Amino acid sequence: MLLAIHHIGIAVKNLDEATRTYVSALDAQVEGTHDLPDRGVRITFLALGNSKLELMESIEKDGPIAKFIESYGEGIHHICLEIDDINKQIESLIAKGVRLKDKDVRQGLIGKIALIHPEAMNGVLIELVEKEDGDILEKA
Ligand code: CO
Numbered sequence: 001m002l003l004a005i006h007h008i009g010i011a012v013k014n015l016d017e018a019t020r021t022y023v024s025a026l027d028a029q030v031e032g033t034h035d036l037p038d039r040g041v042r043i044t045f046l047a048l049g050n051s052k053l054e055l056m057e058s059i060e061k062d063g064p065i066a067k068f069i070e071s072y073g074e075g076i077h078h079i080c081l082e083i084d085d086i087n088k089q090i091e092s093l094i095a096k097g098v099r100l101k102d103k104d105v106r107q108g109l110i111g112k113i114a115l116i117h118p119e120a121m122n123g124v125l126i127e128l129v130e131k132e133d134g135d136i137l138e139k140a
Contacts, residue, residue: 006082006110006129007045007052011068011075015057019044022053034109041065054080078115078125086112086130101125 012018022028028046035042040063046053056077058066068077083089086105093100101115111132118125
């Protein structure tokens with residue numbers, strides 16, 4: 001079941017500059033910055049009410065975010081939807097023939113995550129998350 005928009009991911013060239021821009025323009029509150037070497041990104045979460053913005057900078061020359069910016073420029077990269085049972089949701093997506101970007105559910109910062117391919121969702125990369133108690137953002 002869909003519960004909420006958890007966050008919107010934004011690809012940026014320079015994380016520190018982008019963070020300053022968002023904080024200064026929107027009075028957004030920084031929740032934390034994290035290096036995710038396995039995904040080739042450094043991210044900063046900004047709190048905005050019940051939702052968040054995830055600013056993402058590539059830490060690899062040819063990483064997925066670097067390639068995204070090369071193709072489309074900076075901008076919205078994905079929308080993350082919070083759901084209540086990711087395994088059930090994945091089973092249901094597979095049964096419906098919806099193309100997933102990752103076949104396996106993986107452990108993210110917030111909980112278990114999976115990605116639906118943008119070609120299956122009218123050009124939007126959808127990240128699904130089932131939040132867990134160990135959510136480091138909630139603890140921060
Ligand atoms: Co995200």
